Amino acid sequence: xxxxxxxxxxxxxxxxxxxxxxxxxxxxxxxxxxxxxxxxxxxxxxxxxxxxxxxxxxxxxxxxxxxxxxxxxxxxxxxxxxxxxxxxxxxxxxxxxxxxxxxxxxxxxxxxxxxxxxxxxxxxxxxxxxxxxxxxxxxxxxxxxxxxxxxxxxxxxxxxxxxxxxx
Numbered sequence: 001x002x003x004x005x006x007x008x009x010x011x012x013x014x015x016x017x018x019x020x021x022x023x024x025x026x027x028x029x030x031x032x033x034x035x036x037x038x039x040x041x042x043x044x045x046x047x048x049x050x051x052x053x054x055x056x057x058x059x060x061x062x063x064x065x066x067x068x069x070x071x072x073x074x075x076x077x078x079x080x081x082x083x084x085x086x087x088x089x090x091x092x093x094x095x096x097x098x099x100x101x102x103x104x105x106x107x108x109x110x111x112x113x114x115x116x117x118x119x120x121x122x123x124x125x126x127x128x129x130x131x132x133x134x135x136x137x138x139x140x141x142x143x144x145x146x147x148x149x150x151x152x153x154x155x156x157x158x159x160x161x162x163x164x165x166x167x
Contacts, residue, residue, distance in 0.1 A: 006099055006118035008106035009140055013129030015091070017158055020124050021075025023090045024065040029057040035084045042082065057084065085146065088154060091123035094147040110144040117144065 031039060031048065036055040040048060047066050049058045058066050067079045077083055095116040098104050106116040117140065119126055131140075138156045146157070 005121065006093060006106075007121055007126065007128070008104050009092075009108060009117040009119065010105040010131060011128055012119055012131060012135065013127045014132045014135045015119065015123070015127065015139060016125045018125045019074035019076060021064070021068055021070075022122060022124060023120075024068045024075065024077070024087075026059070026063045027065075027090075028059075029065065029084055029086050031055045031057065031084050031086075035082075038082050039079070039084070085149075088146055088157070089143060091120035091126065092143045092147070092157075093118045093120065094144060108140060108144060110141065110148070115144055115147075 031054070036048065039057070040055075047058050048055050050056070060066055065077075067077055068075050069078055070076075077087065079087070095106075095118070098106060098116050099118060104116075106118050108115055108117045134156075142154065142156050146154070
């Protein structure tokens with residue numbers, strides 16, 4: 001798999017979350033205002049950090065998100081139900097313009113609008129190849145609709161391995 005370069009969605013056969021937890025190490029997760037209010041009022045201000053006029057989820061000293069916990073050999077997020085948009089979208093990245101100047105095949109049209117969709121190559125759940133029907137017709141539209149703020153419930157873009165219910 002390519003290191004560093006984002007992968008256009010049309011080069012991906014399928015993707016599924018493996019609950020490996022690597023997505024929650026070393027990333028600064030930005031919070032939208034309503035997410036900051038929800039997380040702050042539920043868990044307190046100590047789970048967030050601030051910088052450049054934004055709020056982020058705090059990372060533990062090892063770089064792992066404060067909300068990640070081990071369970072049965074996998075890593076789970078304890079923010080299920082209130083998971084920030086940036087987390088729900090990972091490993092996908094949605095842009096309004098192509099990332100690569102030479103042009104690329106990341107374009108996707110959704111509700112009459114063209115976006116450019118890529119995947120972070122660090123994700124272990126990516127299988128390269130021609131997009132499968134399920135990936136093209138179910139996963140990609142769900143990601144783009146979430147990115148546009150049109151959908152909250154994840155069906156095809158979350159791990160099926162472990163379902164965490166906070167106590």
